[in-house]
Amino acid sequence: MSNPFASAIRSAEQRGAPKYADVIRKEAMVIRKLLTIALERGLSVSVNDGEEWTVRRSRVFADVFSALRSTDEDRLRFWDGDRQAGDVRLVYGNDGWDVIADYSVGGDVEELMEEVSRYAEGLGA
Numbered sequence: 001m002s003n004p005f006a007s008a009i010r011s012a013e014q015r016g017a018p019k020y021a022d023v024i025r026k027e028a029m030v031i032r033k034l035l036t037i038a039l040e041r042g043l044s045v046s047v048n049d050g051e052e053w054t055v056r057r058s059r060v061f062a063d064v065f066s067a068l069r070s071t072d073e074d075r076l077r078f079w080d081g082d083r084q085a086g087d088v089r090l091v092y093g094n095d096g097w098d099v100i101a102d103y104s105v106g107g108d109v110e111e112l113m114e115e116v117s118r119y120a121e122g123l124g125a
Contacts, residue, residue: 005031006068022081026096031068033102034088035061036080037112043085047076073101078109085109097124 005028012021037087039061047055047067055067057079068074074094078085085108091101097120103113 002066004066008069020093023093024097024112025091026123027069027099028056029055029067029123030097030116033081033119034116036066037115041108041112042080043108043112044079045073048075048077050074075108078112080108088113095124097121 005024007101009021009025009028012018012024035045039059044059044063045055046055046057047064049067049071050073051071054070055064057087058064064076067090068090071112074090076088078088086104086107088104088109089102092097092099100113100116100120103109
């Protein structure tokens with residue numbers, strides 16, 4: 001499996017854009033935290049790149065992580081069995097810690113986001 005964040009970091013560094021490489025590192029850290037917590041809680045994850053669902057209901061971190069960052073934004077849909085547990089919208093290229101642009105309110109995703117938001121805010125400080 002490829003790591004789209006590592007590729008983007010290398011590309012930014014080769015272009016002489018170390019600040020943008022740092023943004024991408026922060027994005028990867030926040031998303032790793034989000035996916036790790038979600039998968040530990042037994043949720044599965046689907047990835048939409050804006051055009052299609054590239055991953056459907058996966059519980060494999062590497063499959064989900066490698067499907068990200070092919071466009072400027074992605075939508076993650078979380079599932080608890082057959083029940084949709086909520087969505088998270090990722091937008092790349094801002095400050096890194098704020099890669100999570102929006103998420104569903106209520107239920108599983110809101111609880112998950114409380115912990116991830118505290119972590120992300122620490123990266124922005």
